[in-house]
Amino acid sequence: MALTLPTHLKFRPPNHPKRTILATHVAVFTVRTRKLTPRTLSSFKFHCFLNRPSVLTRACSDGESDVSAITQEPASLDVDTTGDSMSTIGDGYVALFVRMLGLDNDPLDRREAIDALWKYSLGGKKCVDTIMQFPGSVNLTVNLLKSESDSAREAAAGLLRVVSSVNVYRDSVAESGAIEEITGLLRRSSLSSNVKEQSLCTLWNLSVDEKHRIKMANFDLLHVLMKLLEDDKVRVVEAAGGVLANLTLSKSNHKIMIEVGVIPKLARLLKTGMEGSKVIRKEAKNALLELAKDEYNKILVMEEGLVLVPLVEQRSKAPSPFNSEEAKVNAMDGQARQQFLDRKGAIEIEDNKLNHELLSSRFTLLPWTDGVARLVLILGLEDELAVARAAEAIADASFSEHMRVSFMEAGAVNQLTELINHPNDKIRCAVVRALERLSVSNAVCKRLEEENVLHSLINLLNHLEISSNITKTILDILTRILDPSKEMKSKFFEGPAKFSEKGWDETRNMGPGGKENEISVSTTSLKTTNAVDVLDSAVLTRLIDILKTSSSDVQRKVASILEFVSVVEPCTEKIISIDIESGLDAVFKQECLKAEADFDGQKPELHALEIEEAGYAISAASRLLTKLLDFEHFRRKINAYHFTKLLRGVLKSDIPLYHKDWVAACLVKLSSLSGPYSGFENPINMEVTLYETIPRLVEQMKTSFSPEVQEAAVVELNRIISEGVVDSTRAVSAEGGIFPLVKLIENGTERAVDAGLAILYNLSMDSENHAAIIAAGAVPVLRRIVLSQRSHWARALRLLRNLPT
Known part of the structure; x- marks a missing residue:
């Protein structure tokens, strides 16, 4: 030829x-x-x-x-x-x-x-x-x-x-412009499935290399791939999923892939899949597992109804060396669990030739109904590594109330409670973390009380060798179970909504379910768990040590727990007998509140966060101190002058206003121990008025949408000023009260207008306030009142004469 x-x-x-x-x-x-x-x-x-x-x-x-x-x-x-x-x-x-x-x-x-x-x-x-x-x-x-x-x-x-x-x-191939040409080709509406498949498989091959993956991760191609995931041909969907799976191997691509909505699409493919195609499910799973390595993305994956389940290595089926019937039963139970997990794809057999280290980092994704059951089953295996990983997975998956309740109903709470005292430290840490995430649910908290988890947690807390992270996690759980406000929450949020239909005494005797004479779990949890025996002096001493040496957030939790247990008199006696004063002293002496502290090198937002956390801790400690002051033995023991001085400093600090109410209440109670003042006004009452009462009333005038609340606030503020409290008008001006006063005078009720004019007249007596009063728009408002001959026109006229108009 x-x-x-x-x-x-x-x-x-x-x-x-x-x-x-x-x-x-x-x-x-x-x-x-x-x-x-x-x-x-x-x-x-x-x-x-x-x-x-x-x-x-x-x-x-x-x-x-x-x-x-x-x-x-x-x-x-x-x-x-x-x-x-x-x-x-x-x-x-x-x-x-x-x-x-x-x-x-x-x-x-x-x-x-x-x-x-x-x-x-x-x-x-x-x-x-x-x-x-x-x-x-x-x-x-x-x-x-x-x-x-x-x-x-x-x-x-x-x-x-x-x-x-x-x-x-x-x-x-990549340098020839194939990626750009294929992207344009795939955007055509009329394209045969064979062309789509060959083009996508070319991209699939190119995406093996890191540099090409970075180049391919753009909105145009990603949108095309997302659309092709809905194609009628299995081969096309397989190839598109394969490209996306490879693109997820580059962490820098994750952000843009999340933005185009890859996770919902892939999750739907994994849950439904296309009939007869294991490739689609495999590639969707691989892509989602890569994305789930980021904690935020992991939540997005689980929000699509998927749960990460660790793969478990199947143990050999050698007979148990023990001859007891219990050992035989446990062996049969464990073998049945493994066989079940093997069938469902949550366990790896030994023939896979994967080393143990690689297997320990692997997960699979299952629908939540299967995933919840698998994780609870793994908790019952003898493999300690598998148990620890399952507990961690439960903690990660407990991101919503639905999932927390699902785990509880599947028996996870019982299993985890039994594992708290496990000798393996890794298991203990994972179990405590899982219980902490589950305890966010009130229903789970009740179940934990029923399982008597307090005894195990408090015993574990008393071990000095546990890490600070575990200590903090245990305190999180105890704070939710031993919540001082739980009784009130149960009455208002879980009990009957219409108090008018029943008398208060009858309603007060109802439990969370609304049944008469039902005993609320929150009011009896201490008695049913034998808290008097559990909270011995050693445990309370441990709590005081934590109170003295920990951060503000941990201090708040410890103070809240001690406040809860102080309702039981024997526990209160134990609290008073130990050095509780040193713990309270540490809380009230927050470093961030010291005037001489240097915060120039610290970011303002971080300092504000420290102040906020310090406010929560001080508020909790103030509530605890207020309760303890009800006991004569404690009043004789405490140095009232020392704590009065500390709280007066806190009251004048920059902690948020809503944290100062308990500080003010505690100060008033402490001042009563010093007896009546003769000849002079009680300085504590004056400071409470200046630093708590007046700022609170001004805040109510500014932020409340209720005319009744605003009226009550301005009337109370007028009463304080009319009584001649020193520096009261200066406090109103310093808190920015002039602008809301002018607004109330313009739009408020008759009673609010009368009180507002009286306050503003007192403020106008100080020339330093004239600029702020004029800037707030008081002059035209006052003129309208005078010209309309309203009932307050005479007071408005006197106020106008005081202003430089």
Whole structure:
């Protein structure tokens, strides 16, 4: 056949060092040799090997034995190493087909040439190497993606898919602009599924490399991939999912992928999948597992109804060395659990040849109904590592009330309670963290009380060797169970809503369920758990030590717990007998409240947060001190002058106003221990008025939407000022009370207007307030009152005369 070619048209052999591919040469060839078309050449070239089993280069196999977080690479090409399957003449015709890809050739010839090269490339890596010897072959192939012929586009994408499956040529494909051209191609509305599949698999191969993944993570391509996840063809959805799974391997891509809504789409595929396609579920799972490595993304994944379940290594089925009936029962139970988990995909058998370290970092994703049950089952296994990981997974999954209640109903609370005292420190830490996350639910708190978890937690808290993180977590749980406001919450939020239908005495005797004479768990939890025995002097001493040495947040929790237990008289006696004063002293001496402290190098928002946390701790400690002052023994023991001095300093500090109410109440109670003042006004009452009462009333005038509340606040404020409290008007001005006063005078009730004018008149007596009064718009408001001859016109006129108008 080669002898029929004119001598001047024969091309150089493929190994010629100076070969070039010129479109003009190909054009001449097509004009003068119409008898030798790519179709005839293709038939001649490929008749010898088209019957061979071809190797389709897919970006990943359909197998299910995956290793998450490992890049999905293309399947290996079946490279022929014998050298006999391809004739030398056949390899030589590759140059002809590459020439026929030239832009000046007939579209039909170009289509036949690309089809021939695609089929030839399926022969193995040797064939791909032969094609890639010709510079420009990839660029010409990429150009054919713009063809209007569907078969040409499919062949071009197919050839790029095969070439990109070879590691050394992947960069050449990416640098030829294949990613951009394929993105534009996939955006076309009318595109055959074969073209979509070949194009997506090319991207799948390219996404193996980190640098190409970064380039591919853009809104245009991601939106296209998201749309193709809804395609009718399984192969297309598989390929799109494979590309997304590989893109998630680069952490820098996660943000943009979250923004385009990848998680809901992949979660839906994982939960439903397409019939008969394990690849779709596998790729969706791998992508979601990669995204879930970030704590925020993990919550987004679980919000789609999925739960991360750790994979467990199946133990050998050797008989138990113990002969007791209990051991046999436990062995049978454990074996049944393992078999069940194995069937459901939450356990790994030993034949998988995965080492223990790799297995310990692996998870699977299950729908929440299955995931909750699997995690509770794993808690019952003998594998300590698996138990610890299951407890951690329960903690992560307890992000909503629905999930917390689901775990409780599945029996997780019982299992976790039994594991609190486990000798393995890792298990204890994970269990305590899981209980802390579950205890956010009031229903779980009640169940924890029923399981007598207080005894185990308090005993664990008394161990000095536990870490500070575990101590803080235990205190979180105890604070929720031993909540001083729980009784009031249960009456108002869990009891009957209509108090008018029943008398208060009858309603007060009702429990959380609204039944008469039902005993509330919160009011009897201390008695039912034998708190008097549990909270011995050693435990209380431990709490005081924590109170003295911990952060403000931990101090708040300890003070709240001590406040709760102080309602039981024997516990109160124990609290008073220990050095409770030193703990209270530490709370009231917050470093962030000291005037001489230097906060110049600290960010303002961090300092404000410290002040906020200090306010919560001081408020809790003030409530505790107020309760303890009811006991004569404590009043005789305490240094009232010392704590009065501390609280007066706190009252004048910058802690938020809503934390000062208990400080003020405690100060008033402390002042009563000093007896009546003769000749002079009680300075504590005056300070409470200036630093708590007046700021609170001004705040009510500013923020309340109720005219009744605003009226009551301004009337009370007028009473304080009329009694001649020193510096009261200055306190009103300093708290920004002038502007809300003017607003009340303009729009308030008659009683509020009368009180407001009286206050504003007193403020106008100080010339320093004139600018603020005028700036608040008082002058036109007062003039309208005078001109309208309202009942307060005379007082408004006197006020106008005081102002420089």
